[in-house]
Amino acid sequence: xxxxxxxxxxxxxxxxxxxxxxxxxxxxxxxxxxxxxxxxxxxxxxxxxxxxxxxxxxxxxxxxxxxxxxxxxxxxxxxxxxxxxxxxxxxxxxxxxxxxxxxxxxxxxxxxxxxxxxxxxxxxxxxxxxxxxxxxxxxxxxxxxxxxxxxxxxxxxxxxxxxxxxxxxxxxxxxxxxxxxxxxxxxxxxxxxxxxxx
Numbered sequence: 001x002x003x004x005x006x007x008x009x010x011x012x013x014x015x016x017x018x019x020x021x022x023x024x025x026x027x028x029x030x031x032x033x034x035x036x037x038x039x040x041x042x043x044x045x046x047x048x049x050x051x052x053x054x055x056x057x058x059x060x061x062x063x064x065x066x067x068x069x070x071x072x073x074x075x076x077x078x079x080x081x082x083x084x085x086x087x088x089x090x091x092x093x094x095x096x097x098x099x100x101x102x103x104x105x106x107x108x109x110x111x112x113x114x115x116x117x118x119x120x121x122x123x124x125x126x127x128x129x130x131x132x133x134x135x136x137x138x139x140x141x142x143x144x145x146x147x148x149x150x151x152x153x154x155x156x157x158x159x160x161x162x163x164x165x166x167x168x169x170x171x172x173x174x175x176x177x178x179x180x181x182x183x184x185x186x187x188x189x190x191x192x193x194x195x196x197x198x
Contacts, residue, residue, distance in 0.1 A: 011049050021054065023061045024081060034062070034079045040098025052106045056128050059099045108134035110145050113168055117143065123170035126155050138163075154179030161186045 019026055024034075026042070039062045046055035065080035073092040078084065105111045109124030109132070116139035124132060124147050131148040141163040147155045154175050159167065159182070167189045169176060181189055 015049065015051065019054070021057070024079075025054070025058050025061070035077050036063075036074050036093060036098060039063075040102075043098065043102055047102070047106060052125065053128060055102065056107065056125060059102060063099050104134050104136060108132045108145055109147070109170075110134060110136070110143065113166075116140055118164070119166040119168065121168050121170050122157070122159075124155060124157075126175070140165075150179070152178040156180045156182070158182045159187045160184040164188070166190055 018028055039058065043055040043058055046052060046058070062078075062080060063074075066074065066078060069084060071084075074094075074097065075084075075086070076090040076093045078089070106123075107125045107129065109122055111121040111123065113119040113121050117136075118140060120143070122145075126147070126149060131146070133146040135142060135144045141161060143165060144160040145157070146159075147157045150156050154177070155171070157179065159165075161184065163186060165187050167183075167187060169189060171179060183189060
């Protein structure tokens, strides 16, 4: 799934045989003992297989359950379908932070296109959410992004950076045509819809 050389039909067949669209999302018996590391690996593989909406639902189910249960850190092992017993696992693992990258790269839709984020791709997950907002610090400065669905079927994007930033829009043309882009002077949209500079 990571290599990029597996034929599309083989990936689709593997996906159909191994995963489902409903919790617990996998048919693989080896994954009965769930960990944040395993689930983040599955979410990353899904993104690489062009199934980021599936990855979103997986993250919402898995990490969302931890948030709903009031956990203050990511445990080493966790299964949303079982009663959580803190004494059965280590309670703080950095490997559980995998969704952080997914939320910025795939949900907000801000992915690196050049080292230090001098250039970024813009590809928001507007099919799953009505809005998203993120702010990140880079080697050059900060980027702030906010997008919101509009009544025309597009999205209204606001971007700010305190350094020269090139943005490569990956928003489909039919969506970009009914979207608006409000950019500060440092932000240059290389492709997209109508732009307002603020």
